[in-house]
Amino acid sequence: MSKMLAIVALLTMGQAAPNPHLPTKTYDTVAPVLPENLNRAVLIVSKTNGWRHLEHIPHSNVVLADIARGLDRKSYVTENAAVFNDDQLRHFSVVVLNSASGDFMTPDQSAALERFVARGGGIVALHAAGDNSHTGPWYTKTIIGTKFIGHPGGPDQFQPARIVVDQPRHPVMAGVKLPWSPVDEWYSFDANPAAAGMTVLARIDEASYRPGAKLMMGAHPVVWINPTTKGRVVYSALGHSPESYDDPNYHRMLTNAIRWAAQ
Template identity: 40%
Template structure:
C-alpha cells in the first residue's frame, strides 16, 4: 500500500512539474539606477499572483546578468517594473534586442519610460521617454480602444489616482489605448493629446506600455491589475483581443 502511495505521489509531482514547465515564463526586472519607487516589491508580488491566475510563471530579479542569450531563451516576455536609469551594459542590451527580434514580448510599467535614455532602440520600443510629472492625484483616463485585452474591462472614462507622466520623444507608430484628460487634474504639460498607455509590434516582437503604477495602492486596484494582466498576455503572444 505504501509502495502504491509513493508511486501515486511521484506521478502527481511529475505531472505538476510538467505543467509548470509548459507555462510561458515571464521575467520581471526592476533594477534602478535613479529614483526607486517603493511600490516595486508590491508590484512584483502582484504580478506573481497574476501569473498564478492567468497561466504564466514569473521570475523577479534585479540582476542584469540574466540578460544573455542563454538565460533569456527560457522567457517569452520581459516586464520592466519601474526601472530607472542606465541599467544594462552594451552586451546586455544586444541580448535584449535579439530577444525581441526572436518574436518575444516586452511590458513597460510606469518608470520603464524613465530608463535607458541613451539607447534609441529601447526608446522606440517602450514608446516614449519620461519628461516630468506633477503630484499624485485623481484624473480621468479616456479609453480609446476597448478591443485590447488590457482595456476591454474598463469604462469609457476611468477615474484613477496615480502619478501622471508627461512624455517626450513619443513613437508615432504605437497603437493608442488610453489618454488622460489634462482638464481633470493639475500640472499636465502635453495638452489635448496626452497618451498614457499603448501597444505595438516592434522589431519582430510585441511591446505594451502603461504609465500607471506609481503608488503601492495601485497594486490593490482590480482594474489596474487586469490592465497589467492584459498587457502581459498580449506580450506573451496572445491576440490583442478575444
C-alpha cells in the same frame, strides 16, 4: 571643543546619508541561477540605476508574480540585469520591466533583450521604465518612442485623472470599466508616441486634473504599444503607488498586457 566636533561629525554623517531613492549605479556581470523547469515563463525585472520607486516595487513584484500564476505561467523576479542573455531569456515569453529605471543594462545585455524581442519575446514596461533616465537608442525607440519631461509636483503630484480608452477593442484594454479616474503620478512626454509609430490605447483627459501649463500635451497618452516589432511591446505610465496594483481596472489591464505580450 570635542563636543562641537562631535556635533559637526553627526551633521556631516547626516548630510552624507545616501538617498534610498537614488541608489548607486551598478552593472551586473554574473547571471543568476534560474529555477528549474522555467518554460514560457514571465521574467519580472525591477533593476534600478535611476530613481527607485520604493513605494511600489516590493508590492507590485508580488502582484505581478500572482498575475503570472493566474495565467498558469511560472515567474522569476530579479534585479540582476545579467539575466538578459540569450540562453536565459529563452526560458521566458515576456519580460516585465517594473519601474526598471536608468540605463540598467550593459550594451551586451541590451543587445540580448533586442534579440529576444526580434524573435518574438514580449515586453511589458511600467511607469519609470519609461522615464528620461533611459538613453539607450534601441530601448528609447522600441519601448518608449518619446521622452519623459516630468510630472506635477508639490500638492499636485498625486491627483485623480480621467482615463480615456482610445482602443477599447484591443486585448490589453478588454474589461476595463469606465469611468475610471485613478489617483496617480501623471507623466508627461515631449511628444505623442503615435508620431513615432506607436499605437496609443489610452490617454488622460487633461481637463480632469491639473498638469500645469508646461506639462500639458493636448492628446496625452498613458498606455501604448509598439506595433512594428515582432515581439509585442506594451508601455504603461501608470503605477506610482502600491495601491495602483490593487485597483481592479489596473490589475485587469496588467493581466491583459502580460497575456497579450506573452503570446
